[in-house]
Amino acid sequence: xxxxxxxxxxxxxxxxxxxxxxxxxxxxxxxxxxxxxxxxxxxxxxxxxxxxxxxxxxxxxxxxxxxxxxxxxxxxxxxxxxxxxxxxxxxxxxxxxxxxxxxxxxxxxxxxxx
Amino acid sequence: xxxxxxxxxxxxxxxxxxxxxxxxxxxxxxxxxxxxxxxxxxxxxxxxxxxxxxxxxxxxxxxxxxxxxxxxxxxxxxxxxxxxxxxxxxxxxxxxxxxxxxxxxxxxxxxxxx
Numbered sequence: 001x002x003x004x005x006x007x008x009x010x011x012x013x014x015x016x017x018x019x020x021x022x023x024x025x026x027x028x029x030x031x032x033x034x035x036x037x038x039x040x041x042x043x044x045x046x047x048x049x050x051x052x053x054x055x056x057x058x059x060x061x062x063x064x065x066x067x068x069x070x071x072x073x074x075x076x077x078x079x080x081x082x083x084x085x086x087x088x089x090x091x092x093x094x095x096x097x098x099x100x101x102x103x104x105x106x107x108x109x110x111x112x113x114x
Numbered sequence: 115x116x117x118x119x120x121x122x123x124x125x126x127x128x129x130x131x132x133x134x135x136x137x138x139x140x141x142x143x144x145x146x147x148x149x150x151x152x153x154x155x156x157x158x159x160x161x162x163x164x165x166x167x168x169x170x171x172x173x174x175x176x177x178x179x180x181x182x183x184x185x186x187x188x189x190x191x192x193x194x195x196x197x198x199x200x201x202x203x204x205x206x207x208x209x210x211x212x213x214x215x216x217x218x219x220x221x222x223x224x225x226x227x228x
Contacts, residue, residue: 043218105157
């Protein structure tokens, strides 16, 4: 089975702190994604990556950056956390572009910014 | 741009009755369509997908969905609901070409009463 692991299930941070959310997948997937989930808004795409060191902005990239130094690892970085970034963050991965695009999700990281 | 609408925030159904969770989409060209389910405090789990071919797609846990191109809909159905089906359901779409990330709807909470 595909396994997508997010390093932290729950985090509490203070406004202005730098926050790292880590995600690792074990199936040699080319594509990796970061979404945030908020009630009533569903999942919104922050960033995605289709190869090592490659990244593309999603629909809500402001206030976030990403890093993909190795194929299996995709990190989401909040440079200076703000209270409106309190949310559930979901990492996902998928096979190559020629695949249909089915995503495999991690369990999520719930971030609270005080 | 691609988008998904899930018009119902919540659907209530009695155990044993049929259920329908609605989804309509907008995408340029032909779509790939997906349904995911989320149980409390968990990541999303894949239920089923439409890629091409038969408009009626069968998936996990007895769920099925019908692709209707003229109505741009992809409603999720189950002939007989179980209490254990109570969860949050997300519809998602991507186009055959272009951005390889899925766009999700806002989610519908399904509540099955005993």
